[in-house]
Amino acid sequence: MNYSFVSISKTPQYISLFRCLFGICFLGSLLVACDSDDSEDVSGTEIPLVTGPNSDACKLSESEIHATATGLEYIVTPDACFDSLSGYEFEPSYVEIDGLNMHYVDVGPDNGEVILLLHGQPSWSYLYRKMIPILADAGYRVIAPDHIGMGRSDKPIDVTVHQYEQHVAWNKAFINKLQLTDINLFVQDWGSLIGLRIAGDMPHVIARLVVANGDLPLIPVGQNPYIYPTFEIDESLGDAATFFASKEPDGVEGFQQWIDYAAGVPELIAGDVLQVVTRVELSSDEVAAYNAPYPAFEYKAAIRAFPAMSAGIEMENFSAWKTLGAFHNPFMFNAGAYDIKLGSLEVQKKWVEHVPGSDGNDHKRFIAGHFIQDDVGEELAIHFLDFLRNTTVEEPLQAGGPLFNFRYCEILLSYLDGAEESTEIWGTPGVNFCPQNLWDAINFSDIEIEYGVLFAIPNGPRFFVVDEILGGDIVSPSPDDEHRFFGDLEMRLLTTMNYSSDLGESVSYIPGQVLRNNTWLFYEGRRVYELTDMNGQVYIMQSFSRIEVSDLQFDDLKDLGSRLNLPEGWTFRSRILSEPLEISAIDGIAEVVQDDLGNSYQLVP
Known part of the structure; x- marks a missing residue:
């Protein structure tokens, strides 16, 4: 610049x-x-x-x-x-x-x-x-x-x-x-x-x-x-x-x-x-x-x-x-x-x-x-x-929906319940836009001690890539939501996720299950970003992260494949949608995966 x-x-x-x-x-x-x-x-x-x-x-x-x-x-x-x-x-x-x-x-x-x-x-x-x-x-x-x-x-x-x-x-x-x-x-x-x-x-x-x-x-x-x-x-x-x-x-x-x-x-x-x-x-x-x-x-x-x-x-x-x-x-x-x-x-x-x-x-x-x-x-x-x-115009950009490029942060609190590791996901959507100074001030070691958890994992700042959420409203709080302050940053409980006990902590490119009943909607003309695993299953990015790359921007995502350490048999690509795309959870469970830079993807059924 x-x-x-x-x-x-x-x-x-x-x-x-x-x-x-x-x-x-x-x-x-x-x-x-x-x-x-x-x-x-x-x-x-x-x-x-x-x-x-x-x-x-x-x-x-x-x-x-x-x-x-x-x-x-x-x-x-x-x-x-x-x-x-x-x-x-x-x-x-x-x-x-x-x-x-x-x-x-x-x-x-x-x-x-x-x-x-x-x-x-x-x-x-x-x-x-x-x-x-x-x-x-x-x-x-x-x-x-x-x-x-x-x-x-x-x-x-x-x-x-x-x-x-x-x-x-x-x-x-x-x-x-x-x-x-x-x-x-x-x-x-x-x-x-x-x-x-x-x-x-x-x-x-x-x-x-x-x-x-x-x-x-x-x-x-x-x-x-x-x-x-x-x-x-x-x-x-x-x-x-x-x-x-x-x-x-x-x-x-x-x-x-x-x-x-x-x-x-x-x-x-x-x-x-x-x-x-x-x-x-x-x-x-x-x-x-x-x-x-x-x-x-x-x-x-x-x-x-x-x-x-x-x-x-x-x-x-x-x-x-x-x-x-x-x-x-x-x-x-x-x-x-x-x-x-x-x-x-x-x-x-x-x-x-x-x-x-x-x-x-x-x-x-x-x-x-x-x-x-x-x-x-x-x-x-x-x-x-x-x-x-001296500048070149690329493809036109479609106007974003309510979630598009929406900034938020999450904290994952992992508990061991018998043979199962369960994780509560606390986040700022519907509460605030995760001010950077409040996020930087959080001491995650103190949070682990305060709540007696295995891990308190920072997950953000993040930005939604999707345009809308159908059948739910992740950015609007409910009167029944549980709220907590982590340092001076207020969050609410968004959902829980489960991993098998042999997986331990969440690992890049290892799918996990999230309790979710909504459908993600991407508008026609939107550029989307896909991971395909060795079995040909396709995961589409729902949010990108600045956890590992602090200045990552939307426009960097189309060339993200050159930055990823993909497992053998996995591929990355981006494409522009010729029609709207909906991605739904199945029976209230969404299968999600993160790449090694912390960007999140959901399995396309």
Whole structure:
């Protein structure tokens, strides 16, 4: 995994608004507020206009309110607002999503490989003006949409329409409507919250994935620290520069201030926000261009509401996060070194270590801030082109099911009962995700003494290779489950297994029996990993382990055979399923085997 670092001699000119929670950075949008709206009724035909930087350019007199077939009211920024924008001479294209026109730039050859650029808040596709020509001239079809409510897209009036899941759905619909496949996806800020979720949910349409200052939030249920605002106007709130200079440095408190500021400031000028957060000095024409979509405060519901979307996010992104942990196609994380949260080395390393497709790529740190596209747009585009030209796309990845790449740990407690050795299997599924620090702190010798067992065997961390469990739910605890703490790590009793007395302790490639009534389900298109014994019996991997290889990842499994010390007559192979595969226990008993690296397999009946 390669990093290119830059030296930093200046202190940041701003304080970013995000905080890493539970090892996964809870992003928000680094920008600030939006113009205001006190949630008054705007269902009439007249909308009061605010004199602002765009008033002369747009020559507005009165805005018309439209409604979709479902009654959603929206307004449209007049085309005149987008005349003669500095550095942005792209013809508009539109696609209808839920009765709303979603705008996008579409340049370059129609048959070129697709590059999809997702922006954040309060920017719009104008943010990519420096990158688009370079990418298009290189032969790529470059598509840069405006989120609903931003840029040239239609703008719902109701701030509550703008919810995280809604914008994820709108962007998925955009991809489907344009029938985009083999996408080279580039995401930043809120574009990363939305884009990384889409990449995890729809990995089969993603060829390559690039993050530039971004993250994907995961927050345990009931522990979201943010409060949804009232959207009432607060006349005491000042301009963007004053807000950033006075905001609390603490991540959570500071971001809550940003949520409230965006919802309540009487006058938000998007261009002023970009000017504060960007290291380069934007020209007055560039500031005016960022303001162009928002000639009055009624046009700003989206940029006012986007920060508040953070208050509604918990574990919705968990499946996407797990799937991206198996994403084997090319991945790159670029960072603005002055973005001290979303561009931090901590966040960059987390993603480089999580995504298998990051190996060997140049994860660069630019002398740039949060809006890296403004600060180093041309340099970033050239670096992106090098990545595209020097990486190879493999087979598409199918989105994972509830168990796919699910991390857990187990402890096997072995007892001698007469001539039989029985083993209790205690595990973290349904309790926690086996934090590494708690797992490392366990003293297994102490556990053997405490419970009077023959052996206390660590079995983890482990990651499920299966997609679903049918006829059972191994990750959801029951009120009747027995729980124990091993050190500070809580586990529950999962099942028991038995070995014949002449086998003693579990041995690699020696089958054992596990009490289990469930069926494992692997999705069509999933790559599976098989052991075949000397008698031709096939065992399919149900979970892989980091017991012996601490950095083993999903993408390493297809070449696992070269690492195994297989018994004579045994073979290993991987293959892609052409149809779903179910593997069931027989009469409540599953026959399982482990290889010499601790990966577990179940016999195919």
